[in-house]
Amino acid sequence: MIKKILIIFLFSIVTSSCQYFEKPVPSEQELLQKELQKINWSQVDEMPSIDSCGPIQDKNQRQECFFSFLTHIIQQKLDTDTLSVLYPNVDTILVKVTVFPDSTLKFEPQFPNDSTRYDKAIIDSVLLSRLKDFPKIHPAVKRGIPVKTQFILPVILNVE
Known part of the structure; x- marks a missing residue:
């Protein structure tokens, strides 16, 4: 009996805890802005x-x-x-x-x-x-x- 209760308890924790691991997906604009901020605009990759x-x-x-x-x-x-x-x-x-x-x-x-x-x-x-x-x-x-x-x-x- 205790085993069944323990299994049900663990199963409910595992299934309900997934929502705590979800992160909001950033929008396309947010990703673009982050990438643009990473770029060093004062330097080129290859000179002429x-x-x-x-x-x-x-x-x-x-x-x-x-x-x-x-x-x-x-x-x-x-x-x-x-x-x-x-x-x-x-x-x-x-x-x-x-x-x-x-x-x-x-x-x-x-x-x-x-x-x-x-x-x-x-x-x-x-x-x-x-x-x-x-x-x-x-x-x-x-x-x-x-x-x-x-x-x-x-x-x-x-x-x-």
């Missing part, structure tokens, strides 16, 4: 790159290869230009480079806030006219999706 830097496995070395290549190409394209003639005292120009998800590039010179000695329109036009026909650049990737990236490169003029 070019084919010649592709075989490099180390992320930092591949990034350095890309920046070196881009700086070298920009220096080459601006080397024989009027910037060194117009501004002989300027040896370095900062160029803001934007790589769009469709692999297009945009170049913008960056000037110090107190720079009134530069004709920004001339430098902009020189950059636009000279910085064309770049090799194929692969955009940065975040979670498997191409994304826009921006960075500032110091470009040395009059490289000899």
